[in-house]
Amino acid sequence: MRTYSGHSTAQASNELYRTNLAKGQTGLSIAFDLPTQTGYDPDSELARGEVGKVGVPVVHLGHMRTLLDGIPPGQMNTSMTINATASWLLALYVANAEEQGVVAAELRGTTQNDIVKEYLSRGTYIFPPVPSRRLIVDMIAWCSEHAPLWNPMNVCSYHLQEAGATPVQEIAYAFATAIGVLDAVKASGQVDDDDFGQVFGSISFFVNAGIRFVEEICKLRAMTEMWDQIGLERYGVTDPKARRFRYGVQVNSLGLTEAQPENNVQRIVLEMLGVTMSKRARARSIQLPAWNEALGLPTPWDQQWSLRMQQVLAFESDLLEYGDLFDGSTVVEAKTAELRDAAQAELDEVLSMGGAFEAVETLKARLVASMARRTRRIESGEQTVVGVNAYTESTESPLGGDGAILTVDPAVGQQMVADVRQWRSSRDQAAVDAALAELKRVALTDENIMPATIALAKAGGTTGEWGTLMRDVFGEFRAPTGVAGATGGTTGTLSAVADRVRSMAGGPPRLLVAKPGLDGHSNGAEQIAVAARDAGMEVIYSGIRLTVDQIAASARDEDPDVVGISILSGSHLELVPELVERLRSDGVDAPVIVGGIIPEDDRPRLIDAGVAAVYTPKDFELATIMSEIATLTERRRNGS
Numbered sequence: 001m002r003t004y005s006g007h008s009t010a011q012a013s014n015e016l017y018r019t020n021l022a023k024g025q026t027g028l029s030i031a032f033d034l035p036t037q038t039g040y041d042p043d044s045e046l047a048r049g050e051v052g053k054v055g056v057p058v059v060h061l062g063h064m065r066t067l068l069d070g071i072p073p074g075q076m077n078t079s080m081t082i083n084a085t086a087s088w089l090l091a092l093y094v095a096n097a098e099e100q101g102v103v104a105a106e107l108r109g110t111t112q113n114d115i116v117k118e119y120l121s122r123g124t125y126i127f128p129p130v131p132s133r134r135l136i137v138d139m140i141a142w143c144s145e146h147a148p149l150w151n152p153m154n155v156c157s158y159h160l161q162e163a164g165a166t167p168v169q170e171i172a173y174a175f176a177t178a179i180g181v182l183d184a185v186k187a188s189g190q191v192d193d194d195d196f197g198q199v200f201g202s203i204s205f206f207v208n209a210g211i212r213f214v215e216e217i218c219k220l221r222a223m224t225e226m227w228d229q230i231g232l233e234r235y236g237v238t239d240p241k242a243r244r245f246r247y248g249v250q251v252n253s254l255g256l257t258e259a260q261p262e263n264n265v266q267r268i269v270l271e272m273l274g275v276t277m278s279k280r281a282r283a284r285s286i287q288l289p290a291w292n293e294a295l296g297l298p299t300p301w302d303q304q305w306s307l308r309m310q311q312v313l314a315f316e317s318d319l320l321e322y323g324d325l326f327d328g329s330t331v332v333e334a335k336t337a338e339l340r341d342a343a344q345a346e347l348d349e350v351l352s353m354g355g356a357f358e359a360v361e362t363l364k365a366r367l368v369a370s371m372a373r374r375t376r377r378i379e380s381g382e383q384t385v386v387g388v389n390a391y392t393e394s395t396e397s398p399l400g401g402d403g404a405i406l407t408v409d410p411a412v413g414q415q416m417v418a419d420v421r422q423w424r425s426s427r428d429q430a431a432v433d434a435a436l437a438e439l440k441r442v443a444l445t446d447e448n449i450m451p452a453t454i455a456l457a458k459a460g461g462t463t464g465e466w467g468t469l470m471r472d473v474f475g476e477f478r479a480p481t482g483v484a485g486a487t488g489g490t491t492g493t494l495s496a497v498a499d500r501v502r503s504m505a506g507g508p509p510r511l512l513v514a515k516p517g518l519d520g521h522s523n524g525a526e527q528i529a530v531a532a533r534d535a536g537m538e539v540i541y542s543g544i545r546l547t548v549d550q551i552a553a554s555a556r557d558e559d560p561d562v563v564g565i566s567i568l569s570g571s572h573l574e575l576v577p578e579l580v581e582r583l584r585s586d587g588v589d590a591p592v593i594v595g596g597i598i599p600e601d602d603r604p605r606l607i608d609a610g611v612a613a614v615y616t617p618k619d620f621e622l623a624t625i626m627s628e629i630a631t632l633t634e635r636r637r638n639g640s
Helices: 010-022 034-038 061-067 086-099 115-122 129-146 158-162 167-188 193-202 213-234 263-274 300-315 330-352 360-380 411-426 429-443 450-459 463-474 493-502 523-534 548-558 572-585 600-608 622-637
Strands: 028-031 077-081 108-111 153-156 203-209 247-251 285-287 510-514 538-541 562-566 592-595 613-615
Touching: 010 028, 010 061, 010 300, 034 463, 061 086, 077 086, 077 285, 086 108, 086 129, 086 450, 086 463, 108 153, 115 129, 115 153, 115 158, 115 167, 115 360, 129 153, 129 167, 129 193, 129 450, 129 463, 153 158, 153 167, 158 167, 158 203, 167 193, 167 203, 167 213, 167 330, 167 360, 193 203, 203 213, 203 263, 213 263, 213 330, 247 263, 263 300, 360 523, 360 622, 429 450, 429 463, 450 463, 493 523, 493 622, 510 523, 510 548, 523 538, 523 562, 523 592, 523 622, 548 562, 548 572, 562 572, 562 622, 572 592, 572 600, 592 622, 600 613, 613 622
Parallel strands: 028 077, 077 108, 153 203, 203 247, 247 285, 510 538, 510 562, 562 592, 592 613
Antiparallel strands: none
């Protein structure tokens, strides 16, 4: 039983973890901030505005010590949501444990370490597919020998559903990723055939549970059957326990609504039931979002509520006292078979393209198109979302008010800049330089990367230093946006916008869509780009993680009628006003609109900073947004 948490500083997060454990939480699920996830130190220009916002900054071994102070590493099961920098964070975790006399062989936990879903959904990738896969393979091989109780990879179908994946796509793309890694482990020669069953058994999954209750139960039953078959037939794993489909779950965040957020409570409970009622396909661990996560960072009380939901199910209900409630159900068995067969066909197609790592561009385009179809169904009313496009009448909620959302003090960023500079000045620089040189030497060979990475952690290296060296060796990657090949159609009110756009004096609006900062959640930006293109507009969208300078340069070069900024990491009050000021100083007069997870209290502050319009998840009617973009374009062209 976990809650996904971490914010501000290692000390503040440690206090939160201890509080949650005292309330009955039985494991840790660590959320890292975006600079940590993408390999930057707090004093990097790219980290500005992002430090401590959506997770905890862990820059060096001192932070890992503080983060886990008073939490015995040999007794705790720790899940770390980390991918591109997973080997570095595991190295810090191992180094901290060894300082306390706990060897790696005693550690239990999971590193997420699924880079394919970063390319497809989450966006916190750094390196190209091939070197990224090498890092994952090295971690798996190292853990097999030194940390056999640790799950070195947690294949994340969760994020695929968040990006619009159907159940069939979620199953197929997750298994294609696992196969791509396991095949590479075999090919590396680092694991003996006799030990491969243990490696197969160490691969875990992180699955999404959506609101379609019966379909989600059947999805998990299908995944359980298919994973067992893959282990037996593709890899020859004879131990049935090693072939178990072991998964943790966070229930669906995509379906959480900003409008009438209290409805999220029953959504969360239904989705939790979907991964617990079928015993043969039951989650091993669950972490639940808070009811108000569509509004901003939840408070400790909100996290407590989510934990209590699990405890009521486990300790008050009789659900866990029985065998599988669905064995023999003709409805469930038929739906399970339907999903299994369709997912197998999709998986076979991905493998025929070379595998998940080789087919990133195709898979991304398919997910963007799938999300566009979902968005259009909600807009048209074909798919009902209670409180959003139906049953919108509401009385004022007593759950809001001051303090309802956790905000991170902007001073944390400067505090962490001072911290990392103090750390660098007080360490043995010669030892760090030697460790960096050895890590570079190893990275340029086919040796396993983990021993040198652990040595750098012990010597006092930082996240940014590890990231910079790896970028120098492996290069950086910009994943495909998926927008070019996706369409949502122009039915209904969007057709009327398209008709208007075709007749506009001066031609269709030119919309620049951009994502400043390190946030990689690109669903909103992609759907705006697809809808604008479907409405006949000219769209300029070059993907995620752009600096203010890059966006301003693009605006100067492209001369857009409107600049659309997507931002979800809580850095809007720092980055957006700076961007508006930069655009104006560069002579760009295009109105700026902003979309993202933006608290209502922040809306007037953005308007005062020169933003023309602010959109949040409750603004689901894309045709309305497109119409307003057309109006802003006309006003600009008319000089008003």
